[in-house]
Amino acid sequence: MARTVWDSTVGKKTVMAVSGLIMLLYLVVHMIGNLKIFFGAGEFNHYAHWLRTVGEPFMHYEWTLWLVRVVLVVAVVAHAVSAYQLSRRDIRARPSKYVHKKPRASYATRTMRWGGIILGLFIVWHILDLTTGTVHPGFETGRPYQNVVDTFSTWYGNVVYIVAMLALGLHVRHGFWSAAQTLGAGSRTRDRALKTVANVLALLLTAGFVAVPVAVMTGVVS
DSSP states (O other), X not given: OHHHHHHSHHHHHHHHHHHHHHHHHHHHHHHHHHGGGGGOHHHHHHHHHHHHHTTTTTSOTTHHHHHHHHHHHHHHHHHHHHHHHHHHHHHHTSOGGGSSSOOOOOHHHHHHHHHHHHHHHHHHHHHHHHTSOXXXXXXXXXXXXXXXXXXXXXXXXXXXXXXXXXXXXXXXXXXXXXXXXXXXXXXXXXXXXXXXXXXXXXXXXXXXXXXHHHHHHTTSOO
């Protein structure tokens, strides 16, 4: 039964919608947590430590954090695989007359495709930069505030992050709308409200995430 659902176009779109909403929820929480950097090093570092102790003593140190990470990895993989397979299915379904002359993809389709690739590459870079410190020369374990400030004190750190956040905003704007339609939330009376929510979410997330590197660049956070 599960295999039948997965093999269907509707099933793959549903997986994309649900996994996308899981990631969106995480992004909202992550953005709120990032904004704690405006309250100083003590507050931000305390928040980072709290993330590793959530659920204690029932959960051991970092267990809850790793549980969240596992759910996110599953969501990202499911989302990416579904998107790729739907894209391949769409190409195969095109009439043969398009073999030599492809129709131009819609703006939304091109944005989602390239935005997804940019975000996938960014996730890898972001983890290596601020989680493991692999590509971060000045990385200091246990000092997240200082690591963030150090990253955004470099021009390339700002460029990578801001470009990725702009791609995220466009991805969320179209993705939220698509997910709502796939899950049956859209209707003639609700479409306008859903589009407004999509636009507001995209704007708030982009502004919230970009606020941190801008604050470091301008000296508001140092």
